[in-house]
Amino acid sequence: MNIQEYIASYAKEVEGELQELFPRLWDIPDVLRQSAQYSIDAGGKRLRPILVLAAAEALGGRKEAAMPVACAIEMVHTYSLIHDDLPAMDNDDYRRGKLTNHKVYGEAMAILAGDALLTQAFYSASQARRHGVPAEQVLNIVEELAEYSGARGMVGGQVADMKGEQGITELSGLEYIHQHKTSDLIMFSLRAGGRVAGADDKQLEALTDFGRSIGLAFQIQDDILDVTGTQEKLGKAVGSDEKQHKVTYPFFIGMEESERRVAQLTDEAKTAIAGGVLPKPQRLLELADYLMKRDR
Template sequence: MASSNHFTNSIIAFKHHSMIPFVPNSHVSISAPLRRQPKKLMIINSQQNHPLPKLFQIDEYKPMKAKQINKALDEAVPLRHPAVLHEAMRYSMIPGGKYFLSILCNASCELVGGSESVAMSLACAIEMLSVMGMIQDDLPCLDNDDFRRGKPSNHKVFGEATTLLACQALFCLAIEQIAMIKAKNVSPDRILRAIVEITSAFGSQGLAAGQIMDMTSEGKEVSLSELDFIHRHKAGKSVEASIVIGVIIGGGNEEEIGRMRNFGKCVGMAYQLWNDIVDVIGSPDTREKTGRDMLRDKATYPKFLGIDGSKKQAKELIAEAKQELAYFDPTRAAPLDHLINFIVSFDNIN
């Protein structure tokens, strides 16, 4: 019983630690930092601070992992009765985009020694939740987008009612994917902790909070601290949680979880900054129109910092994230090192 109480207390502390306060109507200088100053890293031993391997083939790794995730999702969401519900669940997911969050989750699990089968279960769960968020975001009551990934949005094909039910089903199935993990080295405590992490990231302390603030701020003057809140919750929290649950289920210790939480926060904010930039300037790879945020009069980082300032901030965040990887085995850290380079490039459009 003492052990159970200790775990419950640790979950409460963990949730409070990860929350980012929001002060309504706060106003800060445009030059205010988007993140806390990085702490000095304590190098555990000199070998762990070696440069990461340069021979790692990210161009082979990404499509290989995407193919594996696609196969696992196909098996996890079979076409069954009622057919229209399962067709809607699969439509926006199989085949999906580049599976960026799922691959981050997979790589984070393997970083600390998690098995490939466990990592794949987590990757599927993250993709289900990520797709749920995207197809909700496209609904007429939110961003009202008719296209996603170069094809009609989910609600344009199946109707809003079926899309909403598909979102509900995907959320439940994602939690089931995590809860049903069976591996000798994955304890029930770790599974519970991962579920708390991920539900928080997509609930009122995460995506839902960011989404409603984003929606209510359209056409209004928004301070940089308010924009920071929106993006940390709407996109940042889901990226952070994808990485952290991989480390939790993979068997990471508290120091490793803490380091990868900071890694995830930096990566999440860099990801959003770069997407804001791409919405303005476009990319050779984009399949949706640019300028959607401007048309809706949304608050974005380029509005506050300019394009060059936003690029600089994103690259600084990636540099800080890379500092955390110096603690880990360089061979296992190589996929994450190369994956986050992909954020500050033109190849990260969903």
């Protein structure tokens, strides 16, 4: 399998698992099930869950044991998009070419579907223990999921982004937003995949460094694509960030320097996990290159 095939195949497996978001036996209102499933099905690259699986594999771990955590991170990512799209937040009607959750199910249901997905993510993560992951390790994952996706992580980044719309004047402000809004979940994905497979401290550190670098590269690349991309490819209006007066990397340091930084961060990411610290780093190395070269 080349890396494109690897990504496609793993994305499909994750999507298969997510077909049953809430256990079938659970008696829950139909419309809630539909609303949550709608946004899960409207998903994109499934990057975060793929990183969980690839990190576990890089340590010789089993994909099955990593799958509950992979699904958990996709639920957190999806809930964050539903809430971000709300009229009180970014007020977006479309995402990835499909109507946003609140345009289909209404605002109240979109809020509640997001709440249900966030909550279910912790249920899903805790299921890792049914696949042989020790309870202590599963609790480490639960604790970090809360840290990286909560006030100190993604939610904090979203708050800073919201405030930032009133004007960020320094690159460090933009970096805070990117770090927490995007990189934190990516770092979590790599650490959690490593934990599932019993990573030691040195390996966790390598995965964290890798995640931090590709996370930031990913976001700079997003900023670049937002300036240069086509609406068709991205599924949203080109230049929409600038339109909403959001500042971007190219705005601060120019397009050429932005591209140079993506390349540099990708190199740093690869260096962090090379040199034998992980037994099988190949797929992670390929994923880093793939992300740098993506055009959507």
